[in-house]
Amino acid sequence: MGAPAEAGEGSGAPETPVPTYGWQEIRKHSLPTDKWVVIERKVYDISRWADRHPGGSRLISHHAGEDATDAFHAFHQDLSFVRKFLKPLLIGELAPGEPSQDRQQNEQLIEDFRVLRRTAEDLKLFEADTEFFSLILGHILLMEGLAWLVIYLLGTGWAPTILAAVVLAVSQAQCWCLQHDLGHVSVFKKSRWNHVAQQFVMGQLKGFSAHWWNFRHFQHHAKPNVFHKDPDVTVAPVFLLGESSVEYGKKKRRYLPYNHQHQYFFLIGPPLLTLVNFEVENLAYMLVCMRWTDLLWAMSFYVRFFTSYAPFYGLSGTLLLFASVRVLESHWFVWVTQMNHIPKEIGSEKHRDWISAQLEATCNVKQSLFNDWFSGHLNFQIEHHLFPTMPRHNYHKIAPLVKSLCVKHGLNYEVKPFLKALMDIVGSLKKSGDAWLEAYLHE
Structure with a gap:
């Protein structure tokens, strides 16, 4: 003192x-x-x-x-x-x-970033366009109705069922994007209505707890790609990422054949994340933390889903449809959300400044109308992480200023093609698995 x-x-x-x-x-x-x-x-x-x-x-x-x-x-x-x-x-x-x-830490970099933030505030880039998000909600509700209409008009054959499952999965993927927006951004002037909107989207349209998601996701934003602080990368012993690979190898830990994790990733990663891991984790959170309101919202999703489709498929058929939708949306979730993070540096706490910590853990994917829609603007992951409360329709406006700041200070502002970003996930898993095997055999 x-x-x-x-x-x-x-x-x-x-x-x-x-x-x-x-x-x-x-x-x-x-x-x-x-x-x-x-x-x-x-x-x-x-x-x-x-x-x-x-x-x-x-x-x-x-x-x-x-x-x-x-x-x-x-x-x-x-x-x-x-x-x-x-x-x-x-x-x-x-x-x-x-x-x-x-x-x-670099004081000039930190000051320049704070000036950039004040510039964004002066340009009103933190103000949300309510009509933009209303159109997204309308888009989601339209797809939900379309899926039911396909079954109602075309019957329960394989072709209409697959089509309905795909439409529902796209709707669920866009729900992830919208509830993600509502968790970060003040779409409504009154925060109470903002939270109610997130509970509706996350609970009624997805069957999950809004509080659970915020509890989990905000940690990721605070310390991205930091073990034991970012739940998205604290996935050992199923997968080894970054520094954990060598650590497990040196300690001779072999719970799974990690040198093949880039292969078994396709079996237990994208297919099962939302269907198994998220469902269990979400339910446990609501029960342990006694989030009864969230539980009621989540139950309303299942009541609506089974009421809508049980008359066509019966109980077992509706369960199969539900599982199919979850598996499809799970693929979207893993590939889209992790293409910006898994291939980047993953390790222990380095106590970096805010902007350096975010840039080391994130990258962007090239902009296009499809990428913007398909990823819910998560292709602008750098801007989103630097300014999490900025509405996504303004990312492209702040991006040139962020890039200029990175050039000034020699920071890596990485932008990848969409397919390369997806394949880098697999390459990163293989690299970590190989590092584990080398440490396991030779240390």
């Missing part, structure tokens, strides 16, 4: 000294029961409050012992409202001689 700040002079009554701290002291407070964060050079003790954090205790705890200024701005849209919660947690400030960032 540094020396207390001097009391102000010329103000009459003496001011209460403000405790000041150095980074060496702050770094110590990153334990499960002892957590400090720094935001705009102010030090906050979040040890007891973390469990009440609306975004979940894990999300805010991942920044313990660090400067969380840019993450604070990235996740919160109404900063004046959020600061009311921070005020009682304030315990001091950074000592005058301490830099605003720790661990030799």
